[in-house]
Amino acid sequence: MSAQVSRPGGAIAPDRRDAELEVGETPGRSPLDRLREFALRNPGDPRAGERLFFDAKGVGCVKCHQVDRQGTSSIGPNLAGVAAKYDKAELVRSVLEPSARIATGYQPVLIATTNGQVLTGLVRSETDAGVETDAGVA
Numbered sequence: 001m002s003a004q005v006s007r008p009g010g011a012i013a014p015d016r017r018d019a020e021l022e023v024g025e026t027p028g029r030s031p032l033d034r035l036r037e038f039a040l041r042n043p044g045d046p047r048a049g050e051r052l053f054f055d056a057k058g059v060g061c062v063k064c065h066q067v068d069r070q071g072t073s074s075i076g077p078n079l080a081g082v083a084a085k086y087d088k089a090e091l092v093r094s095v096l097e098p099s100a101r102i103a104t105g106y107q108p109v110l111i112a113t114t115n116g117q118v119l120t121g122l123v124r125s126e127t128d129a130g131v132e133t134d135a136g137v138a
C-alpha cells in the first residue's frame, strides 16, 4: 500500500531539503542548528550568493541592504566590508537569526510623547531638541 502526501511548496518537500543537509551533521538537531552547521562547514559560493542577494524576486537582501553603491534601500546597514567586521559565525547568525544581535542604530524603539502618542521605529538622529525616528519626529 502506498500513501501520497502532497505538501505546499511544490516539488521539493521540506523533509527532502533537510535530507540534503544530512552530510556529516549531528542527528537530532533543530532545522536552525542544521542550517547553521551546514553554513559553517561549507565554503559557500560567492556567485550564487550574489545572485540571491540582488534577486529582488527571491530572498532579495538588496530590498533592505546596499553594498557600496549597489542598491538604494537604507532599511538595513550598508554591507560593504561586512566580512572584515565579523567572523563567519557572526555573519551566519545575522542571516539565520536576524534579531539575535541588532546592529547599532537599528534597534527599534518605542517612544511615548507628552501628548499621548506612541511612536515606534528606528532612531535616525537624536539631539537635545528632539528625536527623529523613521516613523516621524517626537
Ligand code: HEC
Residues within 6 Å of the ligand: 053, 059, 060, 061, 062, 063, 064, 065, 075, 076, 077, 079, 082, 091, 094, 095, 098, 099, 100, 101, 102, 103, 104, 106
Ligand atoms: C526586510 C529587510 C531585510 C532583508 C530582506 C535583509 N536584511 Fe539584513 N538586516 C536588516 C536590518 C534592519 C539589519 C540591522 C539590524 C540587525 O543587525 O539585525 C540587518 C543586518 C544584517 C547584517 C548585520 C550587519 C551589521 O553591520 O551588523 C547582515 C550581515 C545582514 N543583515 C545580511 C543580510 C543578508 C545576507 C540578507 C539576504 C539573505 C539580508 N540581510 C536580508 C534588514 C534586512
